[in-house]
Amino acid sequence: MASGTALIYDDEMTSYKLLWDDPECDIEVPERLLSSYEQLKHYHLVERCIHVPVREGTEEEIMLVHSSEYLEVVKSTQTMNEEELRRVSENYDAVYFHPNTYRCAKLAVGATLQLVDSVMSGKVRNGMALVRPPGHHSQRNAANGFCVFNNVAIAAQYAKRRYGLQRILIVDWDVHHGQGVQYVFEEDPSVLYYSWHRYEHQQFWPLLRESDYDAVGQGKGKGFNLNVPWNKVGMGNSDYLAAFFHVLLPVAFEFVPELILVSSGYDSGIGDPEGQMNATPECFAHLTHFLMQLANGRLCAVLEGGYHLKSLSESVCMTVKTLLRDPLPQIAGEMAPCLSAIESIQNVRGAHKPYWKCLMYEVPPVKTAAAIVSKADAHLLPVSVQVEMEMNAQELKTFVSAFDVELVKEEKALLSLQNVLAVLDKILKKKACNGIAESSVASVSITFALKHCFDFGLQRVLCIVVGDMDLELDLDDGKMLLMNICQKQQTEKTNSKYYISLNWKEDAERNNFFCAVLGFILPVAYSYQPDLMIIVIGPNRSLGVNGISLLTCLLQGLAESRILVVIQDTEIKLVQSVAKALSGVSTPDFGAYTPASQENVLEIKRLRDQLQQEWKMLRCSVRNWVSGS
Ligand code: X5A
Ligand code: ZN
Numbered sequence: 181m182a183s184g185t186a187l188i189y190d191d192e193m194t195s196y197k198l199l200w201d202d203p204e205c206d207i208e209v210p211e212r213l214l215s216s217y218e219q220l221k222h223y224h225l226v227e228r229c230i231h232v233p234v235r236e237g238t239e240e241e242i243m244l245v246h247s248s249e250y251l252e253v254v255k256s257t258q259t260m261n262e263e264e265l266r267r268v269s270e271n272y273d274a275v276y277f278h279p280n281t282y283r284c285a286k287l288a289v290g291a292t293l294q295l296v297d298s299v300m301s302g303k304v305r306n307g308m309a310l311v312r313p314p315g316h317h318s319q320r321n322a323a324n325g326f327c328v329f330n331n332v333a334i335a336a337q338y339a340k341r342r343y344g345l346q347r348i349l350i351v352d353w354d355v356h357h358g359q360g361v362q363y364v365f366e367e368d369p370s371v372l373y374y375s376w377h378r379y380e381h382q383q384f385w386p387l388l389r390e391s392d393y394d395a396v397g398q399g400k401g402k403g404f405n406l407n408v409p410w411n412k413v414g415m416g417n418s419d420y421l422a423a424f425f426h427v428l429l430p431v432a433f434e435f436v437p438e439l440i441l442v443s444s445g446y447d448s449g450i451g452d453p454e455g456q457m458n459a460t461p462e463c464f465a466h467l468t469h470f471l472m473q474l475a476n477g478r479l480c481a482v483l484e485g486g487y488h489l490k491s492l493s494e495s496v497c498m499t500v501k502t503l504l505r506d507p508l509p510q511i512a513g514e515m516a517p518c519l520s521a522i523e524s525i526q527n528v529r530g531a532h533k534p535y536w537k538c539l540m541y542e543v544p545p546v547k548t549a550a551a552i553v554s555k556a557d558a559h560l561l562p563v564s565v566q567v568e569m570e571m572n573a574q575e576l577k578t579f580v581s582a583f584d585v586e587l588v589k590e591e592k593a594l595l596s597l598q599n600v601l602a603v604l605d606k607i608l609k610k611k612a613c614n615g616i617a618e619s620s621v622a623s624v625s626i627t628f629a630l631k632h633c634f635d636f637g638l639q640r641v642l643c644i645v646v647g648d649m650d651l652e653l654d655l656d657d658g659k660m661l662l663m664n665i666c667q668k669q670q671t672e673k674t675n676s677k678y679y680i681s682l683n684w685k686e687d688a689e690r691n692n693f694f695c696a697v698l699g700f701i702l703p704v705a706y707s708y709q710p711d712l713m714i715i716v717i718g719p720n721r722s723l724g725v726n727g728i729s730l731l732t733c734l735l736q737g738l739a740e741s742r743i744l745v746v747i748q749d750t751e752i753k754l755v756q757s758v759a760k761a762l763s764g765v766s767t768p769d770f771g772a773y774t775p776a777s778q779e780n781v782l783e784i785k786r787l788r789d790q791l792q793q794e795w796k797m798l799r800c801s802v803r804n805w806v807s808g809s
Contacts, residue, residue, distance in 0.1 A: 181476065185503045186298045186307030187229035188291045189217055193312045196278035199262055205276045207453060207487040208326040213312055216483075219493035225500050232298050232307070237289025237334065244337035245330050245364055250321045254328060258282045273386065275323040285313055285328035292331040293338055295480045300343050300439070306472065306479040306503045308444070310496070314484040316358030316443045317386070324360060325386065332443050332482050333364045336371050339439055346370050349437035351428065351471060352377075353420075353464075354445020354484040355455035357391040357407065361443065367401040372435050374428050376420070376448070378455055379409030393527040396535070403535025406431065408528050412520040416458035417466075417513045419521035420448075424470055426525050430538035437475045442468075446486030446495040454487055461494040462509040468502040479503070548763040549612035551599035553620070553750050560756055562765040566612065568602045593621045600625040600746055601632065607712070607742050608636050614736075614743040614762045616755060622716050622748040623649050629744070633712060634659060642710035642738070644701070646728065647718030647748070655679050661708050663701065667722040675787075677794045680704070683783050684722050692776035693727035697734055700784050703797035710739045717747045717754065725757050729768045732761040 194210035220226045242251055257268055257277045265277045288311035295309045315332055317325030336348045350365075352358045352375035365371040378384045379391055397405035408423050447455040449464070471479055481499055486492035502508065517525070533539045546566045552558065558567045596619035603615035619625045626643070630653065633641050641660045645651065648666055655662060655678040663680045675681060684696060705713070713735055717728060735743060745758050761768060775781075792798040 182299075182302040182305045184230045184304040185228070185500065186232045186295055186304040187220070187226060187500065188232045188234060188295050188307065188309040188311075189213070190234040190287060190291070192234075193284045193287055193291075193310075196280040196284050196312075198276045199278060200266060200276075202276060204274050205326065208276075208313075210312070211489055212486060212492060213310055213483075215489045216310055216493040216496040219497050220500060223497050223501070225497060225504065228504055229307070229500065230298075230304050232294050232304075234287050235290035235294055236283075236286040237293060237329070241293060241334060241338060242286070242289060242329055244341070245320065245333045246318075247321050254282050254285065254323070272323045274317075274325045275328075276326075277323075281313065281328060287311070288313055288315065288331050289329050289334055292335045292480070292482050295482070296335050296339050296439075296441075297342075299478050299480055300339065305477050306481075308481040308483075308496070308500055308503060310483050312483075314354075314445070315360070315482070316352060316354060316445070316484050317356065317360045319360045319363055325356060326485070327360065330360050330364065332358075332441050332484075333361050335441055335480070335482070336365070339441075340370060343439075345438045347372070347435060347437045349432055349435060349440045349475065350374065350443060351440060351467075352443035352445070352484070353448055353467060354443055354486075355448035355452065355457060356445065356485060357386060357388065357409075358443050358484070359386055359388055359391065362390065362395065362405055362407075365401065366397055366405060367399045369397075369400050369404050372404045372406070372431070372437065374406040374408075374432075375443075376408035376410060376423055378413065378457070379411055380413075381411055393524065394531050396531050403532060406528060406532065408524055410457075410521070410524060412518070413456035414458050415448075415518070415521055416450075417460060417463045417511050418515045419517045420459050420463055421466065421511075421515075422517035422521060423525055424467060427528050427532075429470060431532065431536050432471075432474055434536055434538050438478070440471050440475045440479045442471065442479065442481040443484045444481040444499065445484030446492045447484075447488075449486065449488070449491045449495045451488040451491040452486065454485065458513075460512055461491065461498045462511050464495045465498040465502040465508050466511055468499050469508055472502070546606070546612040547614065548759060549603050549606045549615040550755075550759060551603045551615070551617045552755060553599070553618045554752075557752050557755070560752055561759045562763045564763050564765060565616075565759050568599075568606065568615075590621075593624050596621045596625045597628055600629050600744075604629050604632060604744055607744055608633070608638075613741050614745075616745045616747065616758055616762065618750055618755065619746050619748060620750075622718050622746050623651055625746060626651060626714065626716055627653070629714065629746075630660060638711050640708060640710045640712075642705055642708055642713045643716065644713070644731070644735075645716045645718060646723050646731075647716075647721035649716065649718040661704075661710070663704070665696075665721075665723060667720055675790060677791075680787065680791065682787060684780060685777065686722050686724055686727065692774050692780065693723065693730055694770075694773050695776045695781065696784055697727075697731055700787055700798070701731065702734060704791065704795045705735060705738055707795035707797040711742070713739050713743045715743065715745045717745070717749070719748060725754055726768075726770060728754065729757050729761040730770050732758055733768065736762075 291309045315330040318327035318330045357377035548565045551568045599617040603617040606612035
């Protein structure tokens, strides 16, 4: 890996200045460069850097971003008198021209490209270019905000061309929005532009709507423009760090840049008359340090603004010192971002949620979703359970019309279906792990739910029906395994591999369901390996609340715990205990094992014998063992 830090500076870029009275422009003075360089010398930082000479940017390079017409206008200013210079300057917002402006602007572009070449060739690891005029406000056809040519934007285009780079990160920590950079790369996903800026709800220069957090990029470039607008002055170290931690850095690490260009303006530092912010010079050491962890350390810092000479030069020194890998200075101040900063951060994160994984999964997925008939009962469920509203009517209609309309003619059936599908959808989309739905017509809902599961691409659904229920289902292909735990002997259907009727009679007040769950249901379920389980509690159930919770708890070992429990009767006690079992808020007390009745024991034995060839986890005896089968 390359080592060393380049420093690019030339006295000649101090050779232009404002020639007339203009209170807006009089802060952009040659002393900005002189005092920065003096301070670097003072801390013996200049001698520790690798000196790289400046050059002029060529016309071809300037035209990577600007039009030839605009280039001609700027060129023409070198021979103008003061009167003419004033007139050209007035065509632009916050700009002054001097006969040497053109020469310096070309040097600023060339200095930036020299820096990019030094870093990309491996001559140095990183570096800084001290340039005037700055660049980030200038646009294809316009000078703007003291900027003539867009040094950093040209550098990004140049790096893409010359080195075939596919991902460049531009970090603009200047206190003004670099709208010029935003415009150039708005539709370009290969350049990620990040800028924070004094905004004050559009009351601060350059007063643009498109500086707000919702300007996320356009077309293919959506998600690659990050604006953090500051709506109050006085932002300090903790606000800047919070924006790095919660916005820039997660996105940058996901973006994986190959090169970082920093629009390194220091008017965001303490004391600056433009920014009115509070970040101390040490803050810039920390910002630099974080960015050095990306792009293999390939970082080019290019000076933009900064108008408080002392604050500017100290901050430049902090940046260069950090690039040279000196230990980081301690950062001052209470480490707590202000409310307004947090608001801005939240807004950008929200706007970018669709584009970045690191922002998408910020809320932990819900464990248990519930759709219940009486919303008033919601408070009776564990607090971690998220109560769902029904699937909206439109969503439902498109789904239902594609299937059998006859089945959901009744209002009641429709509502039932809405509950079940709302929760099922959450589970399938992994927005919830498991769920409960109350449904007055469970059999109809289940038919739709299963259809929905298969459309979604599930391979094996285990459906356990407790109680009497007639389901018209096609069971041949093994895509679902239906177990019916019922009171009456099912005479019309015979057991097969995928249809199992378990005839169960519960003894009142006895915990005897263990032998059915452990001795039969779990072994079959584990042999089947479902990717979703549906438990349906219908009418005439032969299982008590205790048995149902036991079943629900133990089955969570399968299908990544994806269980949907559909309950037909609206008995809040049952809903509550199932919700408890699913959400895992507490372990239900199942009581001690009690032997089952003779009748039940014989039924389990009968089923085991009948099905252990098909579902091999049922085996616990070597009797009748046939090897290889
Ligand atoms: C590069 C820079 C600021 C222009 C302010 C005009 N420009 N009011 O900081
Ligand atoms: Zn600025």
